[in-house]
């Protein structure tokens with residue numbers, strides 16, 4: 001109703017943090033607007049380059065200065081003390097109207113309307129592929145860069161979105177992004193750092209994945225200190241060693257990746273001859289293209305703990321109170337080794353209530369959430385199974401196809417349903433689903 005009541009950061013896309021007090025100190029957010037109803041506007045909080053340099057100049061020690069306007073803006077809006085934020089000269093530029101102006105189906109019209117109410121909006125151009133050729137597109141992008149340059153606005157790319165909001169929504173979304181637009185980054189943010197350790201993580205399938213641990217760097221406003229190296233071949237191709245100096249980027253702005261080794265004094269290290277968890281002998285599988293190292297011990301606790309923790313997770317059966325720590329204890333105590341054992345926990349009451357941090361009450365609670373988990377949605381059940389290549393986002397697509405009905409799904413699988421018909425499903429996933437149900441699910445009676 002015309003008053004700023006709440007502001008939050010984007011966070012990881014699902015959950016951000018509340019920054020209402022800080023937002024009120026931004027240079028250009030109107031605190032009162034002539035509008036009745038609920039209005040939700042998204043945009044970018046930025047610090048102009050000249051203001052950024054001004055702030056940095058006041059810091060005598062060069063090493064203590066802020067790295068980029070983007071990092072400083074990200075840090076400023078998260079300040080607990082809004083007085084600090086107010087000194088950072090953060091500006092807000094709207095780029096979308098999420099709620100409100102329901103009768104307007106044009107993104108640009110919504111933004112102009114927001115502008116009339118007192119918001120500053122991102123600079124944008126309208127591009128019509130039917131009327132304009134691709135050269136025009138490039139000219140417009142260049143023009144945006146020029147404007148950003150003149151207005152001291154830090155820019156790292158442009159976003160292209162459909163103006164027709166209803167049409168954009170009708171395109172749906174993938175696991176991570178809506179399909180109504182795309183981001184064009186001029187250059188991926190990259191940072192150099194030094195690898196301080198290489199960890200070997202044992203996965204559900206026994207695959208032991210090398211993970212590089214490095215001195216923390218900030219990419220896309222988040223601190224990153226680890227990146228998977230995927231397999232031994234990747235490490236060799238990148239020539240990665242201990243204390244190598246490397247360049248890190250975030251691919252798709254989500255997953256940290258090491259893209260190259262830039263030298264440094266580095267040391268050779270050994271590939272694991274034994275599993276870091278169970279001490280069992282490892283085997284190397286593959287060719288020069290993709291060489292992997294595996295723990296072949298099917299009783300390896302790492303494999304069952306990982307699998308079980310995924311099974312019980314929110315994406316899976318959502319068993320509240322069955323934390324990784326508890327699973328580890330239960331596996332160590334020999335009480336559970338597979339998913340079915342979870343449903344027999346009541347037979348071990350006397351033993352389990354003696355666990356640290358357990359007790360009668362929390363055990364009863366746990367049994368209750370285990371009972372509740374028997375009624376999860378098909379998508380969560382499928383995700384819980386840990387079928388290779390089928391995480392929750394894929395499980396959702398399957399579930400939608402079969403109306404969330406297990407019987408329909410089961411019939412389809414037994415009749416050799418071709419999963420490549422489903423959006424984003426390739427040959428590999430199709431194979432892996434059928435292999436799983438043929439060789440694991442229907443072959444063992446455990447999940448019945």
Ligand SMILES: [Zn+2]
Pocket residue numbers: 202275276277278279280295296297300301302
């Ligand atoms: Zn092992």
